[in-house]
Amino acid sequence: MKVIVVGPRGKMGKLITQIAASREDMQLVAGVAPEGRDYIGMDLGQAALVGYDLGVPVVDNLESVIDGCDVIIDFSTKEMAMVVLELARKYKKALVCGTTGFSEEEMERFRAAASEIPMLYAANTSKLVNVMNKLLEIVAEKIGEEADIEILEMHDQWKKDAPSGTSKEMGEIMAHAMGKEISDLAVYGRHGECPREKGTIGYHSLRAGNIPSSHSVYFGFMGERLEITHHSYNWECFARGACDCAAYLADKAPGFYTIQDVLNL
Numbered sequence: 001m002k003v004i005v006v007g008p009r010g011k012m013g014k015l016i017t018q019i020a021a022s023r024e025d026m027q028l029v030a031g032v033a034p035e036g037r038d039y040i041g042m043d044l045g046q047a048a049l050v051g052y053d054l055g056v057p058v059v060d061n062l063e064s065v066i067d068g069c070d071v072i073i074d075f076s077t078k079e080m081a082m083v084v085l086e087l088a089r090k091y092k093k094a095l096v097c098g099t100t101g102f103s104e105e106e107m108e109r110f111r112a113a114a115s116e117i118p119m120l121y122a123a124n125t126s127k128l129v130n131v132m133n134k135l136l137e138i139v140a141e142k143i144g145e146e147a148d149i150e151i152l153e154m155h156d157q158w159k160k161d162a163p164s165g166t167s168k169e170m171g172e173i174m175a176h177a178m179g180k181e182i183s184d185l186a187v188y189g190r191h192g193e194c195p196r197e198k199g200t201i202g203y204h205s206l207r208a209g210n211i212p213s214s215h216s217v218y219f220g221f222m223g224e225r226l227e228i229t230h231h232s233y234n235w236e237c238f239a240r241g242a243c244d245c246a247a248y249l250a251d252k253a254p255g256f257y258t259i260q261d262v263l264n265l
């Protein structure tokens with residue numbers, strides 16, 4: 001499978017490049033970085049600190065290399081992801097997008113592209129987060145109406161979006177399990193709102209140092225609470241998952257795929 005990585009010097013892009021380079025089922029064909037970066041034209045292996053040359057370049061124009069790939073892996077910014085999406089559609093290339101921070105309209109563009117290309121969107125490519133999502137679905141279905149539900153997520157100081165894509169997805173999963181729409185339940189940054197409004201889901205975001213990612217969901221009852229938590233120690237679990245998603249698309253027809261399909265959850 002021939003792979004292009006967008007943002008190969010980013011936290012995720014670098015790891016994805018390193019992991020893809022180590023996989024026998026993948027061949028990297030280029031990295032795509034923003035115009036003006038001093039590593040444009042450099043070997044992708046050097047730029048992404050793989051430790052050896054890959055014999056393919058980092059370019060600043062996706063369109064100049066897109067013909068040579070089977071799949072594009074995008075963990076960049078919401079602006080660049082939209083550019084990548086349109087080019088993937090134009091050239092009929094499979095796309096894995098793990099970028100977060102999109103509006104509902106932008107998410108709809110990913111779903112629309114699925115009639116033309118194999119499209120996999122995953123706000124979180126960690127296996128254990130997606131197992132946690134299954135647990136949340138069960139718990140919300142059983143006790144969601146009774147509990148005060150609060151989501152707390154922690155990330156590094158550089159993260160561009162809040163709340164995290166994962167926490168938004170967790171809220172949606174729980175709302176659906178309760179037969180509701182998250183737009184009717186969500187309260188962002190609850191502090192200040194007292195007493196707590198019953199039947200809502202609160203979101204709390206904390207940004208500090210280089211915390212890779214933590215998500216906790218609290219189900220508050222009278223006299224007891226249930227907490228379900230995932231911590232990542234670094235970003236490797238997400239990068240491995242991203243490469244598994246790309247490999248999953250190898251023989252797929254156009255359609256909208258999710259990490260749940262990849263993990264068979």
Ligand SMILES: NC(=O)C1=CN([C@@H]2O[C@H](COP(=O)(O)OP(=O)(O)OC[C@H]3O[C@@H](n4cnc5c(N)ncnc54)[C@H](O)[C@@H]3O)[C@@H](O)[C@H]2O)C=CC1
Pocket residue numbers: 006007008009010011012013032033034035075076077078080097098099100101122123124125126161165235238
């Ligand atoms: N789905 C998942 O499991 C995960 C998703 N993410 C998401 O992935 C995204 C990236 O996260 P990080 O790697 O931490 O960010 P980062 O800031 O370290 O990397 C972003 C990369 O995108 C590149 N980029 C920006 N504009 C570009 C353009 N016009 N052309 C080419 N490249 C461009 C930057 O040069 C940079 O290398 C975020 O939205 C984050 O929330 C992060 C971790 C896991």
Ligand SMILES: O=C(O)C1=N[C@H](C(=O)O)C[C@H](O)C1
Pocket residue numbers: 100123124125155156159163164165166167212213214238
């Ligand atoms: O930016 C990150 O780091 C992460 N972003 C994703 C999100 O917004 O949920 C996934 C994971 O939490 C890491």
